[in-house]
Amino acid sequence: MVAALLQQTPPDTFDVAVIGAGPSGVMAAWKAAEKGAKTILIEREVNPGRKVCAEGILAEALPDAEIAPSSDFIANTISGAFLYSPDETKKVNVKGNGYILDKPSFLQTLSKRAERSGAILSYGTTINAIGRDNRLVLLGYSMTGCELEDERKLEIYVGHEKAPSGYVWIFPKGNGEANVGIGIKGPNARRLLDHFIASHPRMFSHAKVERSLAAPVPIGGELDEYVADNMMLCGDAAGQVIPLTGAGIHTSLVAGKIAGEVAGEAVKLGDYSSSRLRKYQQRFKSLYGEHISNSLKSLESFERFSDEELNIMTGYLEGQDLVDMAHGLSPRKAIGLMIHHPALAIKVAYQLLRD
Numbered sequence: 001m002v003a004a005l006l007q008q009t010p011p012d013t014f015d016v017a018v019i020g021a022g023p024s025g026v027m028a029a030w031k032a033a034e035k036g037a038k039t040i041l042i043e044r045e046v047n048p049g050r051k052v053c054a055e056g057i058l059a060e061a062l063p064d065a066e067i068a069p070s071s072d073f074i075a076n077t078i079s080g081a082f083l084y085s086p087d088e089t090k091k092v093n094v095k096g097n098g099y100i101l102d103k104p105s106f107l108q109t110l111s112k113r114a115e116r117s118g119a120i121l122s123y124g125t126t127i128n129a130i131g132r133d134n135r136l137v138l139l140g141y142s143m144t145g146c147e148l149e150d151e152r153k154l155e156i157y158v159g160h161e162k163a164p165s166g167y168v169w170i171f172p173k174g175n176g177e178a179n180v181g182i183g184i185k186g187p188n189a190r191r192l193l194d195h196f197i198a199s200h201p202r203m204f205s206h207a208k209v210e211r212s213l214a215a216p217v218p219i220g221g222e223l224d225e226y227v228a229d230n231m232m233l234c235g236d237a238a239g240q241v242i243p244l245t246g247a248g249i250h251t252s253l254v255a256g257k258i259a260g261e262v263a264g265e266a267v268k269l270g271d272y273s274s275s276r277l278r279k280y281q282q283r284f285k286s287l288y289g290e291h292i293s294n295s296l297k298s299l300e301s302f303e304r305f306s307d308e309e310l311n312i313m314t315g316y317l318e319g320q321d322l323v324d325m326a327h328g329l330s331p332r333k334a335i336g337l338m339i340h341h342p343a344l345a346i347k348v349a350y351q352l353l354r355d
């Protein structure tokens with residue numbers, strides 16, 4: 001999403017133009033309009049939200065988006081995840097509450113809120129926007145007829161053979177429906193995902209792929225700078241994704257909210273300079289900067305472990321350790337669990353604690 005502030009405001013134009021009605025865009029348009037700025041939300045799709053996504057969020061994302069959970073846009077409620085070792089002999093039970101969204105309905109609910117606050121929605125309009133390099137290719141299938149062990153649990157499968165530098169995910173939507181996908185750095189996503197499905201007949205022997213889409217997600221960390229005079233970048237455009245998980249909905253919602261507030265204040269002051277707009281960047285970085293850079297470090301570390309080492313580590317880590325490591329928080333906690341494998345412990349310590 002690009003929030004472009006128009007310095008000159010002739011009649012019939014806008015103070016704030018938000019490009020892209022993804023999670024960050026709908027939040028930015030809402031907050032800017034709420035602050036009284038004349039705001040337009042421009043989106044190339046007529047019905048946004050169909051861009052491929054596994055649609056999983058942690059429960060905390062909704063309060064951050066200032067919206068209560070509702071069956072209008074929640075497909076399923078999640079109570080944790082099973083993370084499988086590469087050989088699938090070990091399964092870590094990761095606790096945590098979350099939701100699988102119906103993302104088009106979620107974005108529609110948020111864009112209607114922006115509209116009620118005064119933003120004009122212009123859907124079906126394409127702007128020449130700024131992009132950035134992406135590194136992880138995600139391929140997602142919408143499937144029906146899946147037979148999952150527990151429809152309240154996400155399933156995550158790691159291992160270089162299955163998903164080089166990435167993972168396979170199964171995010172249940174209920175009633176046998178699931179978002180099933182793979183994120184990898186190299187080629188062959190479809191071949192690897194089809195192989196995974198074929199080699200798990202217990203879950204997929206009666207399943208059908210209803211829809212298949214691929215999209216890139218930036219997992220290289222935040223851009224150093226994502227504001228300039230008259231402009232702020234948010235969400236994927238700014239690299240605001242948690243690198244190890246590829247999750248960007250929550251961070252994008254928060255970034256858009258802050259950017260919209262800063263845009264609204266800038267309009268009131270008539271100051272659209274990068275130094276004024278940098279308040280958005282400072283606020284976002286203070287919330288998520290360390291988190292994203294630690295997660296990037298964890299991702300780079302995990303890439304250096306072999307499948308055999310990951311099998312051992314999965315046996316010694318607990319769910320919360322994995323969550324902490326995935327989010328880049330306190331990786332030191334994991335080290336104590338590795339006492340039975342000192343050589344591996346040293347490698348983990350070296351990888352996770354290096355600056």
Ligand SMILES: Cc1cc2nc3c(=O)[nH]c(=O)nc-3n(C[C@H](O)[C@H](O)[C@H](O)COP(=O)(O)OP(=O)(O)OC[C@H]3O[C@@H](n4cnc5c(N)ncnc54)[C@H](O)[C@@H]3O)c2cc1C
Nearest residue numbers: 020022023024044053054055056127138235236247248249
């Ligand atoms: C397969 C896959 C699975 C994922 N699963 C998850 C998950 O489970 N949980 C999670 O948290 N994150 C997930 N992500 C990441 C998440 O989807 C993104 O990080 C998040 O949606 C980024 O939000 P955003 O605000 O940057 O906008 P985006 O979602 O990137 O939306 C941008 C919008 O801008 C519009 N647009 C783009 N260019 C133009 C233009 N030139 N003119 C007008 N409009 C334009 C697009 O049509 C789109 O609607 C996944 C990503 C992929 C690819």
